[in-house]
Amino acid sequence: MAQEVRAKPPSRLAGIATGYQQIEILREAKEVLPFIEDVQSSADSDTSALGFLPPLVYQNAATKRNLFVAICNGTTGPRYRGHIWFGGKFPIGRIFQVSISPSFRRRGIGSLLIAAVVELMENHGYNSIRARVASDLDANKFWEKHRFETLQQRPGGSAKGRVLNIRIRQLDTETLFGYFEGEPVSDIPLIDQSASRLPVYAIDLNVLFDLVRHRERFDAAARLFSSGFNNLLQLVVTEEFVAELDRSKDPTKPDPILAFAAQIPALPRPRVESIEQTMIEIGSIVFPERSLRRTLTEQDRSDLIHLATAIHHNVTGFITSERAIARNADLFRLQYGIEIVNLLDFAKLLQATDLGVRPVDAQLSADTLRIAPLEKEDAPELDRLFENLGIRSEWLTGSSLSRSPSIAITSEGKLLCAATWSRSDSLARKLRAEVIADEGHPAAETALDALLLRLCQEARIHGPALVQLVVPIGALTVQDVARRFGFSIGKSDSRSTMLLQRITIGHPVIASGWGTLLSQLKEFADASLPRDLPVFSGIDSRVRFHARGKEFRIRLSDLETILSPVVFVLPNRAATLVPIQRVYADALLGTSQQSSLLPAQSAGIFHRRVYYSSSRNVGILRKGTPLVFYESARNGGRSAAVAVARTIDSVVVPKGAVSSKLLQYGVLDQEEIAALTDAEQMTVTTFDNVMELVMPVPLRRLRDLQCVDPICPRALTPSQFEAIIIEGMGQNV
Secondary structure: OOOOOOOOOOOEEEEEEEOOEEEEEEOOHHHHHHHHHHHHHHHHOOHHHHOOOOHHHHHHHHHOOOEEEEEEEEOOEEEEEEEEEEEEEOOEEEEEEEEEOHHHOOOOHHHHHHHHHHHHHHHOOOOEEEEEEEOOOOHHHHHHHOOOEEEEEEEOOOOOOOEEEEEEEEOOOOOOOOOOOOOEEOOOOEOOOOOOOOOEEEEOHHHHHHHHOOOOOHHHHHHHHHHHHOOOOEEEEEHHHHHHHHHHOOOOOOOHHHHHHOOOOEEOOOOHHHHHHHHHHHHHHHOHHHHHHOOOOHHHHHHHHHHHHHHHOOOOEEEEOOHHHHOOHHHHHHHHOOEEEEHHHHHHHHHHHHHOOOOEEEEEOOEEEEEEOOOHHHHHHHHHHHHHOOOOOOOOOHHHHHHOOEEEEEEOOEEEEEEEOOOOHHHHOEEEEEEEEOOOOOOHHHHHHHHHHHHHHHHHHHOOEEEEEEEEOOOHHHHHHHHHOOOEEOOOOOOOEEEEEEEEOOOOEEHHHHHHHHHHHOOOEOOEOOOOOOOOOOOOOEEEEEEOOEEEEEEHHHHHHHOOOOOEEOOOOOEEEEEEOHHHHHHHHOOOOOOOOOOEEHHHHOOOEEEEEEHHHHHHOOOOOEEEEEEOOHHHOOOEEEEEEEEEEEEEEEHHHOOHHHHOOOOOOHHHHHOOOOOOEEEEEEEEEEEEEEEEEEHHHHHHOOOOOOOOOEEEOHHHHHHHHHHHHOOOO
C-alpha cells in the first residue's frame, strides 16, 4: 500500500523574513529542477552528514515532488537557501536530507522546511516521520528541537564505526481522516477498542440438562462448563431460565438441578414491553408456523424470553442444542448482532483453543525457524529483547508464562520474536497480543511475517476477528512489518506502547454473503460500507464508504489486504485455475492432511508466497487475479481444487535470476526450477490471502462446471469461479 507523498497547490509557501529578504518554499517540479545543481552542491559540502549522491537522485526526487527548495528573491533573482528531501511509504514518512546554506543557518529556514513537510504529510494522513542522524553530529539538537525523539540506535557504516539515532516524530493525524473528503484511501477506520473482556455466553435449559442428566452431549457440556470455571469465558443464564425450572419442580422434593442453576449468574429479565417486539420478531424466525397462527405454547414463549433477554443484554452469544434456533444463526447475527452457537460446534472450538499453537519447524536457507509456544525457559531471552529496546519487561515471567497462549519464533536457539495474549481472546473474536522482536537481527522481518500470520489464524478460530498488537514505541521493525501486513494505528492506552490493529476475515466472500460480513464488521469498523459490493471492473476499482459524515473511496485490492485473508467473488471477476502437485501443495498452501516430524520448507509460514510456472502464463496470472489451486492426482494427490488465493504480482524472469531470498517463499529449488520448462525464462507469481477450501472440489465436479482439465493454468469465468467457491466453502462464504 505504498503511496507517494504528493504536494498540493499552492506551489509556494511564504515563510520568514531573513533581513530584507522573504523566504519562499518551492514545491513544484518545474520550479525546483532549476536549482538541482545548488541542491547537490549544498549536500556535497557536508558529506560527513549527508553523503554523496549523483544529480539524478535529486532530479527524480524533484519530479516526484519529494524535494522542496527554500529560496529568497533578491535584486539578481531567486537564490537557493536550503532544501529538504523526503519520501517514505504510507503511512510512515521519511526525511533523507535537510541542508541550509552556511551563511543562512540559524535563521529558521530549516524549521520552515520541516514545517512544510509536516503539513503535507498530516494533510495526507501520515502517522509519523522518521529520520536517521549519526549520533556524533550536532544536528541532533536540530531534530530534538523539532520533536523528533530517538527511539532506537543502530550501527552505521563500518568505515567510520558510527551509531545512527533513529528519530521519529508522531504527527497530529487521525488515521484515515487526514485525507480530503472523497479522496482515495488505503484503510477503513476501526472502533477504538479497550482491552479484551471475557466473552459472555448465555445457555438454554437443554445445555444444562445435557450436563446434569448425563445425556449424549455430556462431554460437550462438560467442556463448556469447565471453560467457564477456568475463566476462559463467562457463562450466564436468564431469570426466565431459573423461573422455568422452578415452575416444573416437584414441590415435595429437593431439586438439585434448580439449586445448581441458581448458582450461575443470571441476566435480569427486562420489562415485558421492552422485549415484546423482539419476541414477536424472533418468534417468526424460530417458530414461523405457530407464530403465524398465534398458537405459541407456554414453552415456546419461555424459549423466546430466554433469547430476547440475551439479545437485550448484548451478550456475546447464545449456546443452544435447539436446532430451530441454531439453523437461523446467520439471521440472528445480521439482525441482532448475537452469535447463536450449537453446543457441539462450540465444544470443538473450545478444544481448538485449548490445543494452543502447534510447534512447527521450517527450513529457512541454512537455518531452521521454530514456531512454538513460549516456555518459562524463554524468560531470559525475553528480558534481553526488552533490554535492547531500553524498557522494562511487563510480560509474564517464570512458570506463569506457560499458562498464557503465546507464540515464539526462534532460529538456532535464539529468540527472534514473540507474542502473548489471553486464552479468552479467540472466543471474543478480539485477540490483543503483546509483541516483541529482536530489532537488530537480520531475520527479524522474516520471523515477524510468520508471527503475524499465525496470530491472525489464532484470532479467527471463531470467525472474523479483530487483531490488536501492543508494541513498544521503539519497536520500529515490528511496526513496519505490521503496516505492510494491513495493520493501522489505533488509540494506545500507554505512552510507551503503540497499538496496531486490523480485521481478519478468513474466507472468500460472495456477493450474497456481503450482508452477513457487514453485520460481522459492525462491531469493529467505524465506517458504513455499501450495502452491495460493486460489479468488478478491475483490481483498482474503488469501493465507496462513509465515516464520520464524510465519503471516502478505498481500492478493492486494499480492502482485501486490510481484511486478509479474503477474496471477494464478484460479478465480472474472473480467476485462474493453477495445478500443483500434492508434495508442493502441502508445503506451499498448508493443505496437508498429515503432520510431518521433519522441518518443512518455509513458504507455508508466510503470508506472501511464490508460484513458478511457464512464461506463457503471465497473461492469466495478472495482479489481483484470484487463484484456485488444483491438487493433481500425481504422487497421491486428491484430484481436486483445494485452496484459493490472490495474485499480488507476476513477472517473467530468467531462470537463473531467482534469488535465494525469493526461493524461501516458494517450494522449488534451483534444479527443479531449471527442469520446470525448456524455455530460459519463467513466470514468478507472488500471491497472498491463502484460504483452504473446507470441502475440496473434485475433478468430476470441475468437469461438470466445464472447467478445462487443469494440466496447466487455465482461466475461469466469473460464474465458474463463484460455483467452485460456493461448493468448496459451503456456508463459510
